[in-house]
Amino acid sequence: MAKLSKEEVKHVAHLARLAITDEDAEKFAEQLGKITYFAEQLSELDTTNVAPTSHVLPIVNVMREDIAVKGLDRDVMMLNVKEQENGQVKVPPILED
Amino acid sequence: MTLFERSARELQQGLHNGEFTIADLTNEAFSRIEKLDGDVQAFLALNKEKAQTQAKELDSVPKGERGPLFGLPIGIKDNIVTEGLETTCASKILQGFIPIYDATVVKKLQQAGMVTIGKLNMDEFAMGSSNENSAYKTTKNPWNLEHVPGGSSGASAASVAAGEIPFSLGSDTGGSIRQPAAYCGVVGMKPTYGRVSRFGLVAYASSLDQIGPITRNVYDNALLLEAIAGVDPNDSTSADVPVPNYVANLNGDIKGLRVAVPKEFLGEGVSEEVRQSIREALEVLKGLGATVEEVSLPHSKYALAAYYILASSEASSNLSRFDGIRYGFRAEGVKNLMELYKETRAQGFGEEVKLRIMLGTYSLSAGTYDAYYKKAQQVRTLIKEDYDKVFENYDVIVGPTAPTAAFKVGQNINDPLTMYANDILTIPINLAGVPAISIPCGFHEGLPLGLQIIGKHFDEETIYRTAYAYEQATDFHKQTPQIWEGK
Numbered sequence: 001m002a003k004l005s006k007e008e009v010k011h012v013a014h015l016a017r018l019a020i021t022d023e024d025a026e027k028f029a030e031q032l033g034k035i036t037y038f039a040e041q042l043s044e045l046d047t048t049n050v051a052p053t054s055h056v057l058p059i060v061n062v063m064r065e066d067i068a069v070k071g072l073d074r075d076v077m078m079l080n081v082k083e084q085e086n087g088q089v090k091v092p093p094i095l096e097d
Numbered sequence: 098m099t100l101f102e103r104s105a106r107e108l109q110q111g112l113h114n115g116e117f118t119i120a121d122l123t124n125e126a127f128s129r130i131e132k133l134d135g136d137v138q139a140f141l142a143l144n145k146e147k148a149q150t151q152a153k154e155l156d157s158v159p160k161g162e163r164g165p166l167f168g169l170p171i172g173i174k175d176n177i178v179t180e181g182l183e184t185t186c187a188s189k190i191l192q193g194f195i196p197i198y199d200a201t202v203v204k205k206l207q208q209a210g211m212v213t214i215g216k217l218n219m220d221e222f223a224m225g226s227s228n229e230n231s232a233y234k235t236t237k238n239p240w241n242l243e244h245v246p247g248g249s250s251g252a253s254a255a256s257v258a259a260g261e262i263p264f265s266l267g268s269d270t271g272g273s274i275r276q277p278a279a280y281c282g283v284v285g286m287k288p289t290y291g292r293v294s295r296f297g298l299v300a301y302a303s304s305l306d307q308i309g310p311i312t313r314n315v316y317d318n319a320l321l322l323e324a325i326a327g328v329d330p331n332d333s334t335s336a337d338v339p340v341p342n343y344v345a346n347l348n349g350d351i352k353g354l355r356v357a358v359p360k361e362f363l364g365e366g367v368s369e370e371v372r373q374s375i376r377e378a379l380e381v382l383k384g385l386g387a388t389v390e391e392v393s394l395p396h397s398k399y400a401l402a403a404y405y406i407l408a409s410s411e412a413s414s415n416l417s418r419f420d421g422i423r424y425g426f427r428a429e430g431v432k433n434l435m436e437l438y439k440e441t442r443a444q445g446f447g448e449e450v451k452l453r454i455m456l457g458t459y460s461l462s463a464g465t466y467d468a469y470y471k472k473a474q475q476v477r478t479l480i481k482e483d484y485d486k487v488f489e490n491y492d493v494i495v496g497p498t499a500p501t502a503a504f505k506v507g508q509n510i511n512d513p514l515t516m517y518a519n520d521i522l523t524i525p526i527n528l529a530g531v532p533a534i535s536i537p538c539g540f541h542e543g544l545p546l547g548l549q550i551i552g553k554h555f556d557e558e559t560i561y562r563t564a565y566a567y568e569q570a571t572d573f574h575k576q577t578p579q580i581w582e583g584k
Contacts, residue, residue, distance in 0.1 A: 016458040019439035052474030055304040056530030062333035080424035
């Protein structure tokens with residue numbers, strides 16, 4: 001079984017921006033191992049020269065007229081922001097260890 | 098008895114004759130909810146004050162200016178944004194989130210004159226098939242409160258089945274409208290991918306998600322789809338294909354209709370009572386002049402693995418927007434921005450959501466992308482081709498919606514064959530992007546069973562025509578759960 005190591009799981013959790021404990025990592029390693037093992041069955045299928053489908057519609061590009069449209073008001077967009085100052089979104093320090 | 102035993106046409110008649118007003122209908126919804134929702138647990142948020150004000154305004158619109166859905170109450174799945182009305186996707190991470198605009202479908206409902214009653218529970222971010230994955234409450238099946246209503250649009254189906262409201266909207270990524278419709282004995286349509294705008298639908302798997310109507314009968318379902326369908330400049334994957342008048346051809350005539358029954362849909366894991374109900378349904382269709390033949394969709398067995406990879410990958414990307422900065426839940430006591438992201442997401446998301454984000458992130462990460470994500474996209478092509486081939490010679494594909502009736506709350510599906518059958522019946526349809534409906538076709542131990550009718554891309558019309566003819570020939574849709582009468 002393609003069980004992931006705890007280190008691999010922690011790396012994936014970092015990429016996904018999820019804080020996880022050692023215990024979580026153990027649990028995810030097992031669950032992800034099971035699912036990826038199950039997904040291995042796809043390799044039975046020969047897909048040489050089969051085009052991947054990103055979605056089923058024959059749509060490639062959708063264009064609109066190049067006309068400016070008014071967006072939402074800033075005041076409205078700030079309504080759900082927890083921390084703000086002078087109409088700007090406030091976040092904790094970015095560069096701090 | 099409630100006014101909601103009536104169809105849309107009968108309700109319009111009652112309004113027209115002055116038997117009741119739109120305000121009465123709105124009040125009926127809230128009083129039904131007050132009476133029944135303690136048991137059913139379908140609603141997360143109610144729109145009471147605004148709905149009552151709106152109803153009074155609508156009552157003053159001249160009767161000649163009203164459409165077929167005018168003034169009728171509707172509930173909205175909680176992953177569809179509603180301006181000024183809390184929308185949580187049944188997740189802690191969106192607790193307290195008040196949308197600042199309406200989804201396109203919500204705007205269209207308003208244009209049709211419908212009255213939004215409230216927001217309906219679901220599995221968190223539409224990930225699940227029982228509503229037990231909600232962070233807030235577990236919705237129950239109105240036919241038997243010990244059983245689940247299905248999911249993820251479980252409350253959308255349960256609220257209609259309980260007669261709390263006559264109409265609702267759900268969303269379907271891998272069966273999330275059809276399976277709860279089957280479990281609750283109502284009519285649920287997953288339209289063709291692109292038929293209905295997804296603007297304002299909180300994305301789970303963007304290439305599979307589709308909004309659709311849940312109602313008590315086929316005619317009303319067709320009316321509601323017509324109201325919400327159509328191209329939308331705000332959703333570039335909405336299709337510029339004309340929306341037909343779906344109810345125009347509902348006449349019960351399906352003579353010469355070519356029906357395909359895939360042998361994969363009646364295989365291992367499908368219960369005997371479900372097989373029997375489908376055999377009987379096929380006899381009804383034959384009796385109406387349809388021809389029925391067995392076909393094969395050979396790649397069906399690969400659909401689940403492909404779906405897990407594609408849906409989780411898209412989810413991991415879509416759900417990256419929930420970071421605690423601009424809306425929703427925000428973790429406290431963190432030192433820096435990275436910690437804020439990680440803690441907010443760890444505390445805000447439930448277990449199933451985290452698992453799918455992890456799986457998706459892994460599938461998309463360097464070194465595994467080709468083996469998982471790209472491979473799954475290629476398998477999707479093969480599944481779609483299976484359907485294209487069958488539809489060269491047939492008008493509709495018919496089978497069960499689910500392998501059993503609704504299971505008990507707290508009792509996960511343990512039998513792997515049943516679990517497998519559960520997914521094989523609905524998931525390939527999303528991968529192929531074709532439309533499909535579930536309608537009531539029987540009962541087992543007092544719980545409803547569902548018949549699934551699948552059509553060609555953008556041919557919801559033939560599905561509705563078939564479903565309507567079947568419905569007219571049977572009376573399963575006329576039955577109501579005991580809870581309907583109140584306690």
